[in-house]
Amino acid sequence: DIAPGAVTPRGGRTSFCEYKGIASYLDVAAGDRVEQAAAWVYRDPTPAYRALRDHVAFCPSRMDRCRLDDEVVQAQEGDFYGGWMTADLRGPFKGGPGTLGW
Numbered sequence: 001d002i003a004p005g006a007v008t009p010r011g012g013r014t015s016f017c018e019y020k021g022i023a024s025y026l027d028v029a030a031g032d033r034v035e036q037a038a039a040w041v042y043r044d045p046t047p048a049y050r051a052l053r054d055h056v057a058f059c060p061s062r063m064d065r066c067r068l069d070d071e072v073v074q075a076q077e078g079d080f081y082g083g084w085m086t087a088d089l090r091g092p093f094k095g096g097p098g099t100l101g102w
Contacts, residue, residue, distance in 0.1 A: 022043075025040050073086055074086075079095070080095055
């Protein structure tokens with residue numbers, strides 16, 4: 001469980017998505033553990049993704065576990081996209097070896 005105040009800005013680190021805009025990264029702290037840049041937020045997303053504004057996304061491979069309802073999710077292969085993979089999703093998915101160019 002993530003306590004309130006456990007997610008803090010990560011010193012100006014950002015990335016750009018051609019669809020959503022600029023993501024700002026956050027550090028996540030729980031107990032004595034700190035995972036640097038393990039979460040991100042879109043403070044000013046593009047109009048098509050405005051519903052994402054200020055919602056925090058966590059990279060499941062960097063957490064002990066993440067849940068969607070009662071299901072423990074798996075991290076998307078390759079860890080670039082930070083996807084939450086669940087049993088009801090069907091691929092193929094980007095992220096694994098040989099998928100960079102498609």
